[in-house]
Amino acid sequence: MLPWLMKAEVVSIGTELLLGEILDTNARYLGASLPAHGVDLFYISKVGDNLERLADVIGRARDRSDLVITTGGLGPTEDDLTREAIANVLGEELSVDDTEAGRLREFFAKRGAAMPERNLKQAMLIPSARVIPNPRGTAPGWWVERDGKIIVAMPGPPSEMERMWEREVAPALEARPDSGRSVLVTRTLKTAGVGEGHIDEMVSPLLKTNNPSVGVYARADGVHLRIGAKAPNRDEAQQLIEPLEAEMRSILGDIVWGADDETMEHAVGVLMRQHGLTLAAMESCTGGLLMHTLTNVPGSSAYVRGGLVSYSTEMKIEWGVDAAVIDEHGVISDECALAMARAVRERLAADIGIGITGVAGPAAQDGKPPGTIHIGVDAGFAEPQSVSYQFAQGREAVKRRAVSTALAMLRRTLIAAL
């Protein structure tokens, strides 16, 4: 039997979350971080700025979990009720802590202002709470431990919460002497070009293990294989993962293009640099999104020569696309995409040129429906390649899908020819 993991739940506080005004990125961040710290997350709740419901949710969370993490509700306004709710749940009284009050006044004085009296509530504590420092804002966090249960209250703004988590809370959890704690470490392999069912078949003998476990998931950028291992510590978990990862990679070969947080543009960047190549792109309907995506990778200036957003037929011709090709095949065609790829490769003196043309929508163009995409790749060291498809979704989704496809084509071109 493996030692137990600490059971946690996350409570994201704020009426704007319930009204759909912002996304709950805090819960996502914590969900991704907790397993590696030996914590199983079973529940995530969002609740509004209402004392009764807050106390109800936090109280239940404390009953069923070992660790309750709240984000939000630590501001100075009357809608900030997290401290009050925790006091309510524990039946303890709030009072102003002089040290914290002094620290807060100093925070304002340093900025040449007097502390508004409303901020005094941020200096309040209950007997079971100790302060978690927050240099990035006015609200300190609370670490509340009593009767074998922990409540950690953190600020809502992601940059404040993430810093507090990384610098203060996660290390404190790691340092606890709780016996029997395990960690859960995951390693995700990302594949492209092969469907879920086929991947499943290829690695099926490897899927039967219990620890490490393997999950197969279809995602936008290909099929992901998530390996998860539970062990008393991270090193031992890695020792369970590594042989399984090695076996999978030997079966799947090039079908695996990256792991964990890696992106396709990153994988392309690695290959471009490995082979000392450069690229350039002429984009029409994607409007600059391919270049933006490629240049998100630090150091991409080493292989990205530049790009053109040729948003009209006139521009395409001015930048070297043969007018005769457009006359014969139209601007939404494989031939035009290839001509754009060739033109930008030559104009910008790159090794590889990419051309993307199509109909982003919602209106049709040249009689072609929204979501029609043609992509051309022109590389000196390989035959020009083009791909076309139709994918009808909203305008932004059409652009994103076109860019994903172009990146995958680029990678295949590099892998195949070198």
Add this chain to the structure above:
Amino acid sequence: MLPWLMKAEVVSIGTELLLGEILDTNARYLGASLPAHGVDLFYISKVGDNLERLADVIGRARDRSDLVITTGGLGPTEDDLTREAIANVLGEELSVDDTEAGRLREFFAKRGAAMPERNLKQAMLIPSARVIPNPRGTAPGWWVERDGKIIVAMPGPPSEMERMWEREVAPALEARPDSGRSVLVTRTLKTAGVGEGHIDEMVSPLLKTNNPSVGVYARADGVHLRIGAKAPNRDEAQQLIEPLEAEMRSILGDIVWGADDETMEHAVGVLMRQHGLTLAAMESCTGGLLMHTLTNVPGSSAYVRGGLVSYSTEMKIEWGVDAAVIDEHGVISDECALAMARAVRERLAADIGIGITGVAGPAAQDGKPPGTIHIGVDAGFAEPQSVSYQFAQGREAVKRRAVSTALAMLRRTLIAAL
């Protein structure tokens, strides 16, 4: 006393949500949509693919709310447990519905495949459930009504869920004869260029009303004013909102640039079209993001001539930036940004040129730290304008902030000069 709103909660189902692998956009979508359908949302929970916890969460939700909306867990695998959990909560038995089974087999036959037997569970129903059609996928939704409570189970994939919500579920909620239902309608005005405290002062007499209510929120694209009105129906709610909106607009004037879901690029597009102008951009560190953002607006081809991603000093000079300017001031400077704006305006024969140069990071460049940004706007009808600032965050955040700033500058240029 206003009539009550139906109380709802949303349960987002899927272990990948708890592991932080994906963001809960479904909850956000529903949170933004529910108030206008006369529904108050008080709780949002995420729970994993575990029958016991699912039944626990759905059961509690059904106890405390009138309407429970679940997303996810309707797939064909053994991890898909939403139907089982609802059956468990209601104490009803699952059985295969022949009509649904037939429809599913046909769905696969149309795609030239036999239905895998595992998909048969998607044709199951309990006595209190009726099917909600899902033409976008294999899993029908469930509408389960019993003892005055409703559970609506929808698929996880956002495009399937959103369609089902808009086409089937929301209209069914609207059509209910429940007496005493109110709606909550909101209208958000978006401002730019003036801080939260100052906006607060300018509109403070208007903030004291109870219904409609007004909230002031600092957001990335400026300060937002959210007007909310509760009334027996949408028309009456609008009648409460309109006079207040008109007063705010008359106080704030041009400071208001848009409302509700409008984006700055949309607002710019409206002005560009109003005045029959065209624009072009030369981007360095933003790598195409400005052009991508501008071209997200349908119909932008009317005013976007095109763009250049000049990712090297060489490219900038080749495209018309005076080498002497670069020699004297360097490539990360207001002078270079203005020269880029001028060059692209002339090269692409546009009315307005925009140039963006800077350091995306994480490495410094030319001795300038990451987050250094210089933006130039060159318009025939106005004095060239440049802006520079330093904003140190991750690479993508630096690019996004630069694009937001450029769009705001563009808008100010258009408003001021025309």
